[in-house]
Amino acid sequence: MSRELFSRNADLKRLREEGYFVRVVGGALVMRAVPYVDSQRQVHYGTLVSSLTLAGDQTCRPDTHVVFFDGEFPCEADGSPMRQIAHQNVANTFGSITARYSFSSKPEGGYADYYQKMATYASILSGPAAVLKPGVTAKVHRTPDEEEESVFNYIETASDRVGMGVLTQRFASHRVAIIGIGGTGSYVLDLVAKTPVAQIRLFDGDEFLTHNAFRAPGAPAIEELREAPRKVDYFKGIYARMHRGISAHPALDASNLDLLQGITFAFICIDAGESKRLAVERLEIMGVPFIDVGMGLELVNDSLGGILRVSTSTPSNRHEARKHMSFAGGGVEDVYASNIQVADLNALNAVLAVIKWKKLIGFYRDLEKEHQCTYTTDGNMLLNGDGE
Numbered sequence: 001m002s003r004e005l006f007s008r009n010a011d012l013k014r015l016r017e018e019g020y021f022v023r024v025v026g027g028a029l030v031m032r033a034v035p036y037v038d039s040q041r042q043v044h045y046g047t048l049v050s051s052l053t054l055a056g057d058q059t060c061r062p063d064t065h066v067v068f069f070d071g072e073f074p075c076e077a078d079g080s081p082m083r084q085i086a087h088q089n090v091a092n093t094f095g096s097i098t099a100r101y102s103f104s105s106k107p108e109g110g111y112a113d114y115y116q117k118m119a120t121y122a123s124i125l126s127g128p129a130a131v132l133k134p135g136v137t138a139k140v141h142r143t144p145d146e147e148e149e150s151v152f153n154y155i156e157t158a159s160d161r162v163g164m165g166v167l168t169q170r171f172a173s174h175r176v177a178i179i180g181i182g183g184t185g186s187y188v189l190d191l192v193a194k195t196p197v198a199q200i201r202l203f204d205g206d207e208f209l210t211h212n213a214f215r216a217p218g219a220p221a222i223e224e225l226r227e228a229p230r231k232v233d234y235f236k237g238i239y240a241r242m243h244r245g246i247s248a249h250p251a252l253d254a255s256n257l258d259l260l261q262g263i264t265f266a267f268i269c270i271d272a273g274e275s276k277r278l279a280v281e282r283l284e285i286m287g288v289p290f291i292d293v294g295m296g297l298e299l300v301n302d303s304l305g306g307i308l309r310v311s312t313s314t315p316s317n318r319h320e321a322r323k324h325m326s327f328a329g330g331g332v333e334d335v336y337a338s339n340i341q342v343a344d345l346n347a348l349n350a351v352l353a354v355i356k357w358k359k360l361i362g363f364y365r366d367l368e369k370e371h372q373c374t375y376t377t378d379g380n381m382l383l384n385g386d387g388e
Helices: 002-008 010-017 114-132 165-171 183-192 222-226 231-239 274-286 318-322 343-360
Strands: 021-025 028-037 043-051 066-070 086-094 097-104 175-179 199-203 246-249 265-268 290-300 303-313 372-376 381-385
Touching: 002 010, 010 021, 010 114, 028 114, 043 097, 043 114, 066 086, 066 114, 175 183, 183 199, 183 231, 183 265, 183 290, 183 343, 199 231, 231 246, 265 274, 265 343, 274 290, 274 303, 290 343, 303 318, 303 343, 343 372
Parallel strands: 175 199, 175 265, 199 246, 265 290
Antiparallel strands: 021 028, 028 043, 043 066, 066 097, 086 097, 290 303, 303 372, 372 381
């Protein structure tokens, strides 16, 4: 993917053609082997890092003139600090690179492209080094190492824009199952597909029909609805445009529970019933943490009221989690089962579930460590329970 960026964009291509040691790490543009002088007038080599703004696979004008630097603070040839570019002392991480400083040198009108930006900073830093060690340059003509394959079809530039690459990498080893991708499950997919998890396995046996279109993210064309595709195929077709690790599977039953083998987390977004019971039992046996979502609605005096539920089950709290799960259907009084359109509640239920998942893996801070969360529309109440 990165090679294509350098071949498609004149500014990136020029950097490599002139011998700069540049590559894309995560969503940042990195230039290694940049010579600079330290306070002892010794020549060392550091790494420049810039955010990378893309429109698909095309570079845009740099969004900021600031760069980050992995190395000691650079000095002039006499050992005095380069105060003219000083910006901030930082501790931002970009993949395996930890930047200690950020620099600011803004030409009038800003930088036109990434060649101008990176070459300018390389020249500023390497100038004093060339005084002390004639011939030293950032143009080392070194071939970048082979790059890791990404789960995304295009580069995710948001995380490394602010040095959050290490946090984002916490998703990389996860293989997530979404069991049921109707209303709430489809919104869970929408959020999980934007993380670099290794796999997303979709389980659902239903067709994607007209009423589903009003509970799911996006807007299908009527031609798509006429085909009545399986939900798993419909959503895989959409989100595989972004994420390469999505697979589609039928609904879980006693004959295919082995399809869960190898997953590290699951979202259960299906109605109560035998399929749900089987999934819960298998996940508990496997020792896999999961989140079960639920929604209860009632129609009173011509207005809807309801409660959203997010129940988290981990190996340490299985018994407590089971108390909040239902395996019996809602019957004729189940307003939600009537296909009433409450996409906002579906989306909120999914958001609460995904936020809790991200807490479990350490992406978000989790002080209360709740395992049960409910949101009540009447009174706008968000309550936690069963914390550690």
